[in-house]
Amino acid sequence: MFKFFPAFRAVYENRNFSLAAKQIFVSQSSVSQQIKKLETLLGATLFTRNSRSEVTPTELAxxxxxxxxxxxxxxxxxxxQLTNHHPHRIQCRIxxxxxxxxxxxxxxLQTLAIPNAVKLSLTVTNSTVIAEQMANHQLEFGLIEKAIVTPNIQRTAFHTDKLVHAGNPKSDTWLERENGSGVYHYTEEFFKQRNLKPKKRILIDNNDLIVRCLAAGIGQSIISRDVLPAGIPFERLNHNFERQFFLLNRLNYPFSELQTIGQQMQALLKSVNH
Structure with a gap:
């Protein structure tokens, strides 16, 4: 059964046969055949094919x-361990x-030593999604800005981040991060404390775009002081707008290389505040 597992895993994580095929470097027809063989072996359907190219996993999947x-x-x-050989490079998805x-x-990345056997990849998304993907084995490590408890995942605080009120305070436009991001809660709290009901609220799921808008004189936002370039006006906020960054990692990893990377990350991240 497990000879079909790489194809199954790729389809499950991508929700798409074509993307799964590209990920594991085989043809789409090969992926389809492997899934059909696995479904025959299990005697049940693993994916519901939608009208579009997307698929939906069944409960069995x-x-x-x-x-x-x-x-x-x-x-x-x-x-x-037994053969000193691995058919694929070890994934380290952060x-x-x-x-x-x-x-x-x-x-x-300046100091992290990555073994040759490891394939490193980074994905930028919001903290809630990262925690969910850690729980679903879609990531090996996570760096988040929100205190989220995830079963079987270790959470270690490593940096205190200070949020500020930045941009044009007279603007009617607020540039806000999406629900699920680490900043969303603080923005809503700021509105409550100041009794604000913004007329125009624009959700942007990217810090860089928010910063570029602020630099162009567009709107105002609650954002990390650490990412704010010189020249953008800002107001310092009280300690209630300070938050922790967290490293998410598993208690155990199947490969020693991942254990080593995890230990490196913990040691390196301790120096971020210093």
Whole structure:
């Protein structure tokens, strides 16, 4: 069954046969054939094909993914240990929130030593999505700006971030991060404290775009002081608008290389505040 697992995992995570095929470097027809063989073996359907190219996992697919990923990774780790060979490079997928991407990631990549056997990839999204993807084994590590409790995931605080009120305070336009981001809660709290009901609220899921708008004199926003370039006016806020950045990692990894990367990250991130 597990010889079909890479194809199944790719389809499950991408929700798309074509994207899955590109990810594992095979043809789409090969992926389809492997999924059909796996469905025949299990005697049930794993994916519901939609009218578009997207697919929806069935309950059986959810169960196979949630319980199968750790077993598959353990099998791959055992194979590597016994034969000193692994058929694929080890994935090290790190999810980073918008602000940690600006504040932390460049410093981290300057010093992080990545073994040759590891394929490193970074995805920028909001903190809630990162926590969900960690829980679903879609990421190996996460850097978030929001205190989220996730079962079987270790959370370590490593940096205090100070938010400010930036931009043109007379503007009717507010540039806001989306619900699920680390800043969303603080923006709503700012509105409550100041008894504000903005006339124009624009949701933007990207810090860089918000900064560019502020630099162009467009609107106002609650944003990290660390990502604000010189020249943009801002108001300092009280300690209630300070928050922690967190490293998310698993208690155990199947490959020693991932354990080593996790230890490196913990050590390196301790120096961010210094």
């Amino acid at each position: 959810d169960q196979l993914y949630n319980e199968g990923v750790s077993i598959f990774e353990q099998e791959q780790a055992l194979q590597r 999810g980073v929130s918008n602000t940690t991407a600006d504040v932390v990631v460049p410093k981290l």
